[in-house]
Amino acid sequence: MMIKKVTDPAIHQAASIVGRSIKLRNVKPDDAGFIVDLRTNEKKGRFISSTSQDINEQKQWIKRYLSSEGQAYFIIEDFNGHPYGTVRMYDQQENSFCWGSWVISAEAPAHFAIESALLIYQYALSLGFERAHFDVRKGNLSVIKFHERFGAERTDETELDIHYSLSKENILSALEKFKKYLPDHILINQV
Numbered sequence: 590m591m592i593k594k595v596t597d598p599a600i601h602q603a604a605s606i607v608g609r610s611i612k613l614r615n616v617k618p619d620d621a622g623f624i625v626d627l628r629t630n631e632k633k634g635r636f637i638s639s640t641s642q643d644i645n646e647q648k649q650w651i652k653r654y655l656s657s658e659g660q661a662y663f664i665i666e667d668f669n670g671h672p673y674g675t676v677r678m679y680d681q682q683e684n685s686f687c688w689g690s691w692v693i694s695a696e697a698p699a700h701f702a703i704e705s706a707l708l709i710y711q712y713a714l715s716l717g718f719e720r721a722h723f724d725v726r727k728g729n730l731s732v733i734k735f736h737e738r739f740g741a742e743r744t745d746e747t748e749l750d751i752h753y754s755l756s757k758e759n760i761l762s763a764l765e766k767f768k769k770y771l772p773d774h775i776l777i778n779q780v
């Protein structure tokens with residue numbers, strides 16, 4: 590009997606993923622200043638891992654990222670190229686991908702959060718993933734609410750974090766339910 594080998598999913602960087610009002614664009618070394626400002630913002634940095642103020646260190650990190658495999662780190666920007674946030678895919682575990690480093694500046698329109706999450710899910714499905722996982726700090730109530738509205742299930746917890754998992758079925762129903770935030774066709778530009 591012939592057994593058809595289905596290609597395993599893998600996280601690949603993309604040059605850009607174009608949505609309805611935002612684009613996820615692969616980070617570049619010149620984004621270092623923006624990322625440091627965003628992540629060291631007192632309000633925004635409360636529930637994420639701490640970041641050095643050193644822009645040069647961030648630049649080096651981005652350079653290493655660009656030649657690495659297994660993660661995709663994006664700037665969330667509008668169609669004029671104005672940056673509003675970041676989001677990252679990493680830590681593949683079989684057919685599940687992790688996403689995080691999700692930070693959006695206070696100046697961004699309210700729907701940028703949901704649109705960026707939907708773009709990540711759509712991209713992940715196109716890479717062949719069947720599930721997502723992520724950790725959220727226990728005090729991060731608005732983000733907990735955000736993920737639970739998508740149907741994320743608690744799988745574990747530590748003193749600090751709640752671990753979540755989201756099935757493909759829930760990803761697909763969120764994409765359908767919130768389709769007004771997406772264009773008819775999402776353009777994915779390869780690196």
Ligand SMILES: CC(C)(COP(=O)(O)OP(=O)(O)OC[C@H]1O[C@@H](n2cnc3c(N)ncnc32)[C@H](O)[C@@H]1OP(=O)(O)O)[C@@H](O)C(=O)NCCC(=O)NCCS
Pocket residue numbers: 632633634636637689690691692693694699700702703724725726729731732735738739
């Ligand atoms: C995480 C982050 C990017 C999320 O963005 P956000 O704008 O706070 O997301 P919200 O949950 O407020 O959603 C934005 C809007 O979409 C709406 N929305 C979100 N999910 C929705 C859903 N499932 N259905 C309908 N509306 C939804 C919200 O009600 C909100 O609208 P409002 O502003 O009119 O109330 C942002 O809070 C942030 O930068 N946080 C700091 C960093 C951080 O903690 N990151 C997470 C690490 S795990």
